[in-house]
Amino acid sequence: MNSLNDVNSEAVLRFGPYAFHLGQRLVLEGDRPLRLGGRALDVLQVLVEHAGSVVSKEALIAQVWPRSVVEEINLRVHIAALRRALGDGQNGQCYIVNIPQRGYSFVAPVQHSPQPACFPSETVQKRLHNLPARLTPITGRDAIVGSLVRQLPVRRFMTLVGPGGIGKTTVALRVAELLLQHYRHGVWLVDLAAIDDPAQVTDYLTRTLELKVGTTLEALSQRHALLVLDNCEHLLERCTTLIETLLHTMPRLSILATSREPLKAAGETVSRLPPLAVPPVSALRSVAEVMGYSAVQLFVSRARARQQGFALREQDLKVVREICRRLDGLPLAIELAAAQIDALALVGVQAQLGNCFELLSQGRRTAVPRHQTLKAALDWSYERLTPLEQTVLQRLAVFKMAFTQDAAIAVISCDRLPVANLIKVLESLASKSLLSMEQGGGVTRYRFLNTTRTYALEKLELSGEMRAFEMRYAGYVSQTRWPSSGQVALQLVE
Known part of the structure; x- marks a missing residue:
């Protein structure tokens, strides 16, 4: 939900022991952030900004869920969560009351401060950060953003892991925004994609932190700060050493890293970023139901930005679901596909899915190169693989479904492999987010994202080996469907 027009988005709304920082969408009790989800924050913002007045249930639902049909029970759930988080009713303090037949009212006194508040121990608080301005809302990430905001100040070192295009940087920046008021000495983004030489990492960090020439990192030992180390995957060993040193010498420092694979540093907590939610076939009953899934929400939002008046209709539901499914719920891929809506229309976008890299080649000019197109994001990962890893990734692309380790051995193993x-390579590719792993029935299976498989198939065709490995795959499938032993070998699954 966007900030309402009548209140400065940088304002702080104070009530009881709480401070609601609108710009950061963060509620602090002293310097402790409250555990509130995105919708609960939206409800609270509407109520607090209309403190002393009754806001009808219909008006609340319309402002918090402007594009969805929502039952009243959803609103009651979030109201109950707010009351628990605020300790409503404890020690005689009351914040939110239900006015029968009319709605809800925020009844506690509210003070409006035009500028973000200082921390209790400081008389002057200068906001220190180098975070870029966010130009678009974030879709479908409330749960993981909330989890990271709650855990990071306690755990100190967390790594957000996932494949290219899944939105790791977007989520990390949102978490950093929400924690701006928590870290007294700043929140700093360090984009490591800008360098390739491990020997440059420390110098690049000191320049980003705007330290004077000759200043060592030890001089920051008492700083209460957050570092966002973005794109660590190509500098893993150096990043691991640096992070362990920083955490040891700076006991008040927190680090949020993003990478396509875990850093495996001491004290690391890994959080894997899932794709956006794609509706199942059973959800195609109404526009409202399909719009409850984050992949569709993002597609529609970006399509509206490109084509004025775009509206999702019931006859479009199957097509939009297919687009989001074929693009694996990857935010970058969905955004790039939606950007073609004015030129191709929905059916044109769907028709181009078989050649998804042509469809997704019209990138965002203002993005960094690896985020401009989906192919660029995959190139970034592929070029950092060893030659053996590249070969295995190409050959595995003949698998059209999930496959086991034994199936991979049967189809692509040879004297040179x-x-x-x-x-080892299978495990490495899964660690690097180029394959996903699934556990079931005591068996580990590997699966490609559709977009990654398409990319790897193109590489396999260029290598001249596609025909040979397609024949090996076909022979293996034939054997496993009708094994000579009479026992069905379940190596491939839908």
Whole structure:
């Protein structure tokens, strides 16, 4: 929900022991952030900004869920969560009351401060950060953003992991925005994609932090700050060493890293970023139901930005679901596809899915190169693989469904690729978010994202090996469907 027009988005709304920082969408009790989800914050903002007045249930629902049909029970759930978080009713303090037949009212006195508040121990608080301005709202990430905001100040070192295009940087920046008021000495983004030489990492960090020439990191030992180390995957060893040193010498420092694979540093907590939610076939009953899924919300939002008057109709539901499914719920891919809506219309976008890299080649000029197109995001990962990893990724692309380790060995292992090496590479590709792993029935299965498989198939065709490995795959499938032993070998699953 966007900030309402009548209140400065940088204002702080104070009530009881709480301070609601509108710009950061953060509620602090002293210097402790409250655990509130995105919708609960939206409800609270509407009520607090209309403190002393009754806001009808219909008006609340219309402002908090402007594009969805929502039952009143959803509103009651968030009201109850707010009351619990605020300790409503404890020690005689009352914040939110239900006015029968009319709605809800925020009854506690509210003070409006035009500028963000200082921390209790400081008389002057200068906001220190280098975060870029966010130009668009974030879709479908409330849960993981809230989890990171709550955990990061306690755990100190967390790594957000996922494949290219899934939105790691977007989520990390949102978390950093929400924690601006928590860290007294600043929140700093360090984009490591800008350098390739591990020897430059420390110097690049000191320049980003705007330290004077000759200043060592030890001089920051008492700083209460957050570092967002973005795109660590190509500098893993150096990043691991640096992070362990920083955490040891700076006991009040927190670090949020993003990477396509875990850093495996001491004290690391890994949080894997899932794709946006794609509606199942069973949800195609109404526009309102389909709009409850974040992949569709993002597609519609970006389509409206490109084509004035775009509206999702019931006859479009199957097409939009197919677009989001084929694009794996990847935010970057969905945004780039929606950007073609004015030129191709929905059916044109769907028709181009078989050639998704042509469809997704019209990138965002203002984005960094690796985020301008989906192919650029995959190139960034592929070019950092070893030659053996590149070869295995290409050959595995002949699998049209999830596959087991044994299936991979049967189809692509050879004298130049012994079994022991193949197993290690499979684990490495999964760690680097180029394959996903699924556990079921005591068996580990690997699966490609559709977009990654399409990319790897193109590489396999260029290598001249596609025909040979397609034949090996076909022979394996034939054997496993009708095994000579009479026992069905379930190596491939839908």
